[in-house]
Amino acid sequence: MTEAVTAAPSRTAAAVRLRGVSKAFGSAKTRLLALDQVSLDVAPGEFVCLLGASGCGKSTLLNLVAGLDKVSAGTIDDGGARVALMFQEPALFPWLTVTANIELALKMRGVPRPDRRPRAAELLDSVHLAGFAKKRPHQLSGGMRQRVALARALALTVDDTDATQGTVLLMDEPFGALDAMTRDLLHDEIERVWRDRGLTVLFVTHNVREAVRLGDRVVLLSSRPGRVVEEFPVPMDRPRRIDSPEVASLAATITDRLREEVGRHGA
């Protein structure tokens, strides 16, 4: 299970298709190549984890897919899918209540005013925070805030029927700042939301076990510039446990490959 999967997945049309995507920052003189010729297909409903050491351009890649930044070369095709982005910080607006944070996202999504309150309530219910709608972000714990941020991200992708099918959720180390216990529960939670809503997830992390715990596929990126080094399909059935031997064993294989990659920068 360690051999690279180089052939493009052929089952269905990709939800997100990256072809030769490069991104450089700075002027001609101080040019810094963050991403170099990254090609990647993410199938609809697939959970893909992007893994890499510092400087692999993980966040740059998500910004490009989210349309917050422009590619220097190559193409990104999301087939007009609705794309939502979640960060390591919840980035909730502190002056709004939990429900108002989500209602603002719904408003920006074009949901008419009378529908916003009930739909925000549904979204909060789906992250198990139904009782906290009137609280302010600072009154919640870090894990709860991150769940509100998830609900807000989902709010940006709802359509008239409340379906989030066909939505691409980009997650930039969303659980990186949480303690292990909370992170463990949120792994279960995100897996459930992903399955129930038929989301396509592109999940960036530097935590190898987390990537193996969650992903259908783990894509390993090199650093400076970021390139796809190798892809690892994750064959274990769900639900998986982060401390199971199978997860640990695959994680060890990937870690070895990652360290090899990091070592090239020390030479």
Add this chain to the structure above:
Amino acid sequence: MAHDTTSRHDAPPETGAPGDRLNRELAGLDALELGGGTGRRLLQRTWSAAWPMAAAVVIALAAWQAVVWSGWKEPWVLPGPRDTFPVLWDQVASSRFWKAVALTMQRAIIGFAMSIAVGVVVGGLVSQFRVLRRAFGSLITGLQTMPSIAWFPLAILLFKLSESAILFVVVLGAAPSIANGLIAGVDYTPPILLRAGKVMGLRGLNLYRHLVLPASLPSFVAGLKQGWAFAWRSLMAGELLVIIGSTTSLGVLLSQARELNATADMISYMIVILVIGILIDQLFGVLDRAIRGRWGLED
């Protein structure tokens, strides 16, 4: 892989499916992490804020009395608290005093309102356009440090001895602080929130309405608080320098008392000026604390 999942499924049936278990675990962790609040009672908070203030007043009065007892000045030049407070009480009971306070407060409110209008417009423009920032950013800060009394000769030349002269200087004193508060608030909008706003599709007017303006509110209120202090100082300087016909303001009462060598009256008016300044500053303090409390910025 079977043993991966068994531990999730071998829970007794009455506790329900794994989904329920996750719900229960999440709810449990939420409850544990939120913990119990240690909110103090209002009475307790009021008391803990009030007694140091009361103590400070007592110390100030004692120092004043000590200076009087030392015999440094004749009692008619520097009366003690015991001679002053009855005079203050008489003043507070007179209608002339309240007419003066009313005129002064009317000027303060009009001047401060105009300062807010000017400060918001200038601050809004300067924070929005980089060129204006370069051109006027340091000028605004410079104006803030300029003693407002230095404007009066010009103001009197421009507007004669009129309400306009006083308002002109009040606005020049207060508007820079208010503008700077707004500029700082806009500048320090957390980048992560701006990024989140971008993801949400907040642009242009919506970006200002839903993100930048609310985010700059605490800094804006701090600017208002400082602006009020400058406005009040400028106004008192103005009322002493620009005395208009037969009007009665606190400044007029103060300078009349000086001309009559009525020191006890003078000190009474000064106490009133101090108390009004403090009260309004406290109002802004309450506003500031309310915002910080709502946002969770309190320690």
